[in-house]
Every structure is written in structure tokens, then in C-alpha cells.
Amino acid sequence: MKVLTANRLTDGIAVWWCETDGWIETILGAKPAASKDEEAALEAVGTEAGRTNFAVDINLIDVNVVEGVPVPVRIRERIRAAGPTNRTDLGKQAEGKLPPQAAPTPFITPANA
Amino acid sequence: MYRYDEFDQAFVNARVAEFSDQVQRRLSGELTEDQFKPLRLMNGVYLQLHAYMLRVAIPYGTLSSRQLRMLAHIARKYDKGYGHFTTRQNIQYNWPALADMPACLADLASVEMHAIQTSGNCIRNVTADHFAGAAADEVADPRPYAEILRQWSSVHPEFSYLPRKFKIAVTGAERDRAAIQVHDIGLHLKKNEAGELGFAVYVGGGQGRTPMIAKKIKDFLPEEHLLSYTTAIMRVYNLHGRRDNKYKARIKILVHETGTAELSAQIEQEWLAIKDGELKLPQSDIQAIDRYFALPDLPARPEGDEAIKLARLDSRDFGTWVDQNVITHKHPDYACVTISLKGIGEAPGDASDAQMNLVADIAERYAFDEIRVSHEQNLILPHVARADLKAVYDRLVEGQLHTANAGLITDIIACPGLDYCALANARSIPVAQEISDRFADPVRQQEIGELKLKISGCINACGHHHVGHIGILGVEKKGTELYQITLGGSGDEVTSIGEIVGRGFAPEEITDAVETVVDTYLGLRLDKSEKFLDAYRRVGAAPFKEALYGSDAKAA
Ligand code: SF4
Numbered sequence: 132m133k134v135l136t137a138n139r140l141t142d143g144i145a146v147w148w149c150e151t152d153g154w155i156e157t158i159l160g161a162k163p164a165a166s167k168d169e170e171a172a173l174e175a176v177g178t179e180a181g182r183t184n185f186a187v188d189i190n191l192i193d194v195n196v197v198e199g200v201p202v203p204v205r206i207r208e209r210i211r212a213a214g215p216t217n218r219t220d221l222g223k224q225a226e227g228k229l230p231p232q233a234a235p236t237p238f239i240t241p242a243n244a
Numbered sequence: 245m246y247r248y249d250e251f252d253q254a255f256v257n258a259r260v261a262e263f264s265d266q267v268q269r270r271l272s273g274e275l276t277e278d279q280f281k282p283l284r285l286m287n288g289v290y291l292q293l294h295a296y297m298l299r300v301a302i303p304y305g306t307l308s309s310r311q312l313r314m315l316a317h318i319a320r321k322y323d324k325g326y327g328h329f330t331t332r333q334n335i336q337y338n339w340p341a342l343a344d345m346p347a348c349l350a351d352l353a354s355v356e357m358h359a360i361q362t363s364g365n366c367i368r369n370v371t372a373d374h375f376a377g378a379a380a381d382e383v384a385d386p387r388p389y390a391e392i393l394r395q396w397s398s399v400h401p402e403f404s405y406l407p408r409k410f411k412i413a414v415t416g417a418e419r420d421r422a423a424i425q426v427h428d429i430g431l432h433l434k435k436n437e438a439g440e441l442g443f444a445v446y447v448g449g450g451q452g453r454t455p456m457i458a459k460k461i462k463d464f465l466p467e468e469h470l471l472s473y474t475t476a477i478m479r480v481y482n483l484h485g486r487r488d489n490k491y492k493a494r495i496k497i498l499v500h501e502t503g504t505a506e507l508s509a510q511i512e513q514e515w516l517a518i519k520d521g522e523l524k525l526p527q528s529d530i531q532a533i534d535r536y537f538a539l540p541d542l543p544a545r546p547e548g549d550e551a552i553k554l555a556r557l558d559s560r561d562f563g564t565w566v567d568q569n570v571i572t573h574k575h576p577d578y579a580c581v582t583i584s585l586k587g588i589g590e591a592p593g594d595a596s597d598a599q600m601n602l603v604a605d606i607a608e609r610y611a612f613d614e615i616r617v618s619h620e621q622n623l624i625l626p627h628v629a630r631a632d633l634k635a636v637y638d639r640l641v642e643g644q645l646h647t648a649n650a651g652l653i654t655d656i657i658a659c660p661g662l663d664y665c666a667l668a669n670a671r672s673i674p675v676a677q678e679i680s681d682r683f684a685d686p687v688r689q690q691e692i693g694e695l696k697l698k699i700s701g702c703i704n705a706c707g708h709h710h711v712g713h714i715g716i717l718g719v720e721k722k723g724t725e726l727y728q729i730t731l732g733g734s735g736d737e738v739t740s741i742g743e744i745v746g747r748g749f750a751p752e753e754i755t756d757a758v759e760t761v762v763d764t765y766l767g768l769r770l771d772k773s774e775k776f777l778d779a780y781r782r783v784g785a786a787p788f789k790e791a792l793y794g795s796d797a798k799a800a
Pocket of ligand 1: 659660661662665666667668669700701702703704705706707
């Protein structure tokens, strides 16, 4: 399944497309496309966001839905949805915009934990 | 220090005005992203994972206190209170808004700074030995030549659309602290038998996907020919460098595919046509630039030895710091200080605005107003009276900047990696943090001795992993991070590219694997004086492979 994501032109902040609320700053409300038609609809939204200069670097990304929340498949996108993993005081994770299921794997080995 | 003349200031101000206009036109929709992207890149503005990133040039890593305070101000006002010093002696901000860029660049211009040519296929910031002008072992200060190259290469019309980016590094000492042999052009400033200054010229070094050690194409280039000869190299590269394949576009590939002898013949031919023309540097011009870099007037401070002796009695930690982070200055009463930005468990190269302000204050009070950024992502105070070392140390303690680990295993180079970088395959900062935590014990670090560990989050190798004694490269495999270890790399006067030891390690294995490598070294070194790199060069990879992979070693 795929959700639509981009970075906002004015400040570069990562945003996701939510059917009801438009572009939002958390992946939490992004509704994954369940069919090819829905994917095409998301793509059209993305193209429009580019055309109207709202957003840049617009992409559909793969997600799995875990407990009702879209969780990116790639670690890159999980970090993008969270903020830097070495600075949990910054980014979405610090602003209450990260659903716990979508958090990237922490980088801790048992010996150092 | 170099000060802008009217021309420089007018040029930078004009660029701020031009880019401000471009940003406005982008925000109003007049420019599309495709039109705007090359313009923003020419001004150091990237788009990363979480936000825009601004890379600010720090020419040859030299800063005044006033400039460092401005960098702190920018971190506070336009970012989230910190900046990241890079392996190219620059600083990057991770969170500035596009709409704030004009103000940000105007603030930088007010202290003679900018972000021009920190991206794009042009000649980038010229880097230099971070102890330049201060180190006891140098023949002459390489920075005047770096400055001459900077002026010549800034918006050079012929070299603004090269096949690929181009990096030049200069050193003025036999001991290469600027890693010149892994640059597109490496210049080693030296004297000939007649006592005249000139350069050994290296071409075609680089890291990235295809690491190569530069080839020496000239033993001694008289200083007055610096620009004519560099121009000849650039022309040959600009003409013949590959534009069909981004991964084969650096000059190292041209050197490799053409052959050193043939390429240097082409360069020589080009050079002969221009060497006595307008690019020949008059002595008066060199001297005029030289004067900006004159050693500050350093008053005699012979009380230093006694002061240090007493302070050592008082604080063992101070003694350890002096032994580890302080090197010999050309003036016997002075020293060069490395301020570690590698606190245990910290992100390498990151500094908060408060830390930057503190260092600026210390430099103003005790170090003749000069700070350097090293390619190893530390800050340097090049001229500190030995008598003031304890006072400097005490101030550094206030900012948690007193870690005594210069050159040790926790003095890790790490690129931003997947925590920030849009090109990354794997995280680097957390790997560095975890290794740093594992080896936190200062006694253990001292026991291990000099060991350069360098980490990159992708094959672009911004973290210099190819030349790490231990190098770590993050890759993505089946959607997870994996870390490859290379051993035996070195970026000094005896440059070598590290060898891959075998299959990669998962995040939860990599720190153990590094520990295994270190323990293997400790077990096989002849004695404590045999450093990791020397031991590796003596025994080769086999014992390390055996320790890491056991009976799988041969298969690996
Ligand atoms: S090495 Fe790769 S991950 Fe690291 S900063 Fe460079 S491009 Fe980004």
C-alpha cells in the first residue's frame, strides 16, 4: 500500500496527504491507497501540489498498516516520519506527531543498552 | 586572517540580493522547482529528509570569533540551536526554512561569509591543514595559496559547469593533515634546494564509489605558476572528463582511463601555452595575500612549562587533555589546541550555539581571535600560550568541550547518514555514538592508542571511511541497515585505501565487531608503540578476518 508524501516548499518540512485534512505534518492521518485507482488519485494530488508550488520532492511511498497506522516499509521513510533518531528531542517525534508504531528501530545493541 | 576587500564584499552582497530575489520568485511560483533547484544548490541549499539544509563555506577552515558567533546566531535564530561541522571544514544547518534563507545569507555576508560553491559541479571550498600557520613542522603556511585559489575559482566562468564537483586541498608540512592524496588536486607546499617555495602536485585522488589515491604529476611547481598550472589541469579535465556517466565523471576516472603519463603530458602542453601569461602570480600579489595570514604578534610567555607542571599536579584530567589534545607550536611558548567535538556518546561534529559562543569567547580571550575547523570535525585553537592552557581547559569544561580524545578511537568521523541525509542508505551517527560509548573508558582508549575510525552512511564516503584505519560503510540490504568494515585505510602522507574484510554486520553486531578488531590488534601488536595501522600493515587482514568470521573467514 502507498501513501503520498512530500516536503513543504516554504520550510522543507515533511508532510503527508490526508484525505480529510489535506497536507498534514504527521504520517498518522495519511490514508493508504488500497487500489490502483486510489494510487492514481494520490498521484494526481501530488502533481497538483507540485504545480501549485505547495510542495517539492513528492513521492508515493510503501507502507504497511499496523494497528490502523501507516508504517513506512523503508527505514528511510520511518526516520523521515520521526526525525533524527539521535535527537529524539527534535522533529515529529518531539512534537507529538509520530504514532509509536511508526517509530524507526532504535539503534541500540544489547551490550550497550 | 583574510579580510574581504571592497570587491569581495560587493560580490557577496550582490549574490545575497540575487538569491533573495530567486527565493522570492520561487515562493511566488514564478520559478518552478526544476528551474530553482540548480540556483539553490549554487547557494548551498539542499533538501534533506526532514527539511532544507544550508551548507556554509568556511574557507580552508579558518574562522574569527566574530564569525563563529555569527554561526551560533544562525543556529539559534534560523535552526534548532546547533550546527554540524563537516569533513570539508564547512558547517551545515539541518532545519532552516527556505523563506528564511535570504536573511540567513545576509547575516552571513555581514561577517564575510557565504554559501557559494558549497554544492554543484564547480570548484568547492579549498581545504587546508587545520594547524596551518602554527604547526612546528610546516615549511610555510598553505592558506595564502588556498585563498589565491579561492579568489580565482569563485564563479570562475570557465569552471562553473565542470563534469562533476572538484575538490582541492593544500598542506604545508610533510606530515599530511589535509588528506591531499584523496582530493581531485592535492598540493603539498614545500621548498626546493634553493629555498624557493613551490608545490608537489597530485591529481586524481578521491573517495566515493571508486576510491583512488592521487598520482603525483609534478615534483616541484614554482609558486608563481599555481594558477596557470591549476588552470591547465582544469582545462584538460573540463574537456575530456566524462559527462555521460555521473559515476565516472570525476577527474580520478579520467586519470585512470587516460593514464598518468599521457594525462600529465596533456596538462603540460596546455600549461606551456599559458604559463607565462596573465595567470603567472607576481611576487607582490603573493606577498599581499601572505600578509593577511601573518602569525599574530606572540609575546614571550616563558612561564608556560611551570604553569603546566603545577596544573598537572592539581588535575590529572588536565594532564591527560594536554597530552592528547595539544600539539607543538612553532613558537616554543605556544601550543595548538584541539577542541574535541566528539564528547562520549555525542554526534561527531555537532556543536550547540552555546558551545560555539563559548569557543568564540575563549578564542578572543586566549587565542588571538582565531579558530579552525578540522576535516576531522573538531575545532582548533591554533595559537594558545602554554601558560594559558589551564585557563582554556577550565573554560572548555564549562561547555563540555574538554574530551581528551584527539586521534583516539572515540574521535570518530561520521557523516550525517540516514538520520538527516536524503542520499543515505544507513545511519552513521548512532553507530559512532554506540562505539564511543563502548570505548568510553579513557584508560582503555589510551591503551589502544592512535586509531582513526571513520563512518559513512553511503558510498559517497563523506565520512571518509575508505581512509579510516577502521572504516565503516553503511549499506541497505533487504530493507535493513548493514555495516561493512574496511581496515588499513589512511589519509596521511602514506595514503592507503582500506580493504573490505568480509560480509557486513547488522546494527546490533557492528560495535561488537569493532571491539573484536580492536582486541585482535591489542593481542598481536609487538608492543604498545606499534600503532593499529602499523600492526595492520605488518600482519595484513588475515588475523582480523579470522577473529571476525572464524572458520567462515576464507569464504568471506
Ligand atoms: S556519505 Fe552518503 S549518507 Fe553520508 S552524508 Fe555523504 S551522501 Fe549522505
